[in-house]
Amino acid sequence: MQFTVADTFMIGVFKQRDLLAGHSGLGRPIQSVTVVDAPDAWQWIRGGEFVMTTAFCFKENEALLERLISHLASRGAAALGIKTERFIGSLSPKVLSLADGLGFPIISVSSERAWIDIICPIMKELFAREFGRSPDSERVYRTLTDAVVNGGGIKELSEALYSILLQPVLITDASSLIQSAFPEDLLKDAEQEFVQRLLMPRENEKACVINETPWTERFENEKESRVIVSIPGKGGPAGYWIILETRRKLDSADMSILSHACNVATLLLRQEKSARDMARRFKDDFIVHLLNGEIETRAALRRAKDFSWHLGDTLAVCLFQVDVLDEVLDKILCHMSRLLPAGTPLGIDAAGRIAAVVTCNGGPSGSSQSCQTNGLVCTTDELPSTFKTRSEALCTTVTRSVAEKFKIRISAGIGRPYRDILSIPRSYREAERALTLGSRIAAKRTLLPSVTHYVDLGIYRFFNTDNMECKEFFNEVVSPLIRYNQDHKSDLISTLATFFDCECNFRETGRRLFIHPNTVRYRLKTVERITGLTISNPEDRLLLQVGLKMIPLID
Missing domain, CATH: 1.10.10.2840 (PucR C-terminal helix-turn-helix domain)
Structure with a gap:
């Protein structure tokens, strides 16, 4: 029996007063739940989705919201839930009239309700109607939802799915970077290249489409098979479930379980990305203030500690130029953080370049005491020259690794080291000049993007082409x-x-x-x-x- 929009009121997910428009469409069937925050999200609707949004991207453009409603209705979406109190306030009579004319329900969602509070009861009802109200269906539902409701994330959801299917499970993001895998020893083989090979059929394998919503394929040959499920996201897949069919082939009931797991995974991936974006914004704001000298020493040390970063006595700025989309930039930052010494402040400057503040803690001035530049060892007597050599070697390693891994062009500029936090802006300006001039010189000579230290600019340090x-x-x-x-x-x-x-x-x-x-x-x-x-x-x-x-x- 179909689960409809009207049924969400019957089981208490919503109250009758929450229905704003589209009363004649209450019989629309619900097959899944999804959250969207892009004006063109209708392109990825396949039918039967209960769509939810904060309407942030529509707050200043009602025409985009009208367009979304029209496309959702024509593509067979079940209804639209909007957190009207969050960003847009009340909907205009024009929007409500449009929904009424299309017979497309619009439901008001309290801004205080978490999406998961709506997803869970709808999932439970869909499970019950598909598998019957048996102890087994209750167990499957609780295993999946408890992993999330009790504060879990992608890892816990993967473990829950593994406990239900009893087959090896991997989940990746859109770039095939592994987010989690069970059993855990599967991670030993789960390198990115390994996963990328799993996501495409090999020469001796045949591909078969199992479901279109969510998009599900099976790749198999005489010896082995696996199922790939596309997790819906903004502008394309948010990631992929990979199920290795080592014991048996998944049946229709398993596919339904995967479909529900996809709904939860979509939300979790979105939440985790939002959390990463928020953390990155805080870090980038701190980096910008640090590079511009807009923060005093004590506050800088305190905030750096909050991010588990280290700011020592002697500091220099390394600046990297890459031309990539934000999604790739996040992965580059993650990769670079593993290559740079632990505790190195790393973020995006106001011009969109990657900035690293490298530390060297030396002994008293004039002593020959050894010091550690977060992995770059030198003595204070030879600090400038030794730091130059070793920072160039470090930046060369970083740029080569990033270029090879992400197949992009990257160049770097390095400023001179200075002995206090308030001098960071000076090193930053030098790194910026070294990066700009070094890249231009390399480009004119048809060389690969280079690593340039400010000292090596020589006479170029005196040139100001804007003069x-x-x-x-x-x-x-x-x-x-x-x-x-x-x-x-x-x-x-x-x-x-x-x-x-x-x-x-x-x-x-x-x-x-x-x-x-x-x-x-x-x-x-x-x-x-x-x-x-x-x-x-x-x-x-x-x-x-x-x-x-x-x-x-x-x-």
Whole structure:
């Protein structure tokens, strides 16, 4: 017998006064429960869902809410539950009239009620109607819901599902990163590459679609089989259940259990992501205040301790540039936290870059006491040089590992170490300059993104390409050579740069460029004619060398 929207009032999930509109649609059947918070969430509705929302994304755009209601009704959703008190207040007559016309129930949900308080009784009733009101169905229901209601999370839900199915169970997020696995010894083999292989059929396996809501497939060959269940989420799967059928093949009753487990998993994954996002926001806010010098020393030490971070006597900033979506950025931060020394403050700066504040606790000034830079060992007498070497090695390890694991481009800039928290902004500005200039130089030379220490910028530390005088100097000395190269398909700039690299030796320059020394002389005479500078004059030669240095920095 179908479970309908009207039945939710009969079993006490809602009261009659909660029904705001769509009375004629109370007979719509409910097959599952889902929570949405995206204006285009209707795209992933397959039919029969009791949809719930805080309506946060609709609070300033009623047209989006009307569009959502229309699409939910046309796609066969059962009803829409809205926490009207939370963000939007009362619904307008226009919205209520639309729902009435579509026969699509809209139910008001108290902002004080947790989603799980609505999901659990609906799940229980669906279980009872599908499996009968037997001790077994009650046991299955309680095993799944108690794992969550009693404060559990994904791990507890996985363990509960394993205890019901008696088959190895894995759950991953959308990027196939493992969230939990049972039995626990399964984790030994559950590396990301292993899981990714499980999510796709192998060459000798056939794939069979078992259910469309939630999307469920079985991959099997003569020796083994497994079931993959897509956990619905915002904009696509929130993750996957993987059931290894080591004892028997799952039957229709098992599939129904998996369907209900998916509903709970969707909510849990959403809650855990919200908790991670909130924690990251707090950390990022602290990082921004720290980098900008907007927090005094005692408060900084106290807040760092709250995050289990360490701020020592000597500090330097390492800044990383990656161009990825937020979902991937979370995983990169997690990966980097394992590569960096324990207790290293790590977060996102105001420009969206990853910032790490590396600590080195030294002894008294002038002593040769050993110190530990959260894994970088040096003595206070040799701190600047040793820290530079070891921080470069650390950042190189981090960038290479991130680049290989996530298949992205990443570069890093490192500031000099300073001996108090209030100097962090100075190291941050240096790291920012090292990152920006180092990346530009690497890009112009068609190199992979680099790790650049501020000290290694050399003369580049004095360049400010936003300065008008700097731009005018470039336009006077270098731009004429660039235009000549473009107009005449010549090679004056590379010839001049090679000439300086060869210590102004005509013969060596010709050898490196595979041209005659007289050709080198002719090209350099052309440079002198265009610029009005004399290469044999030390002052003019310096101007040309500085101009060449500026080329990677000027667009």
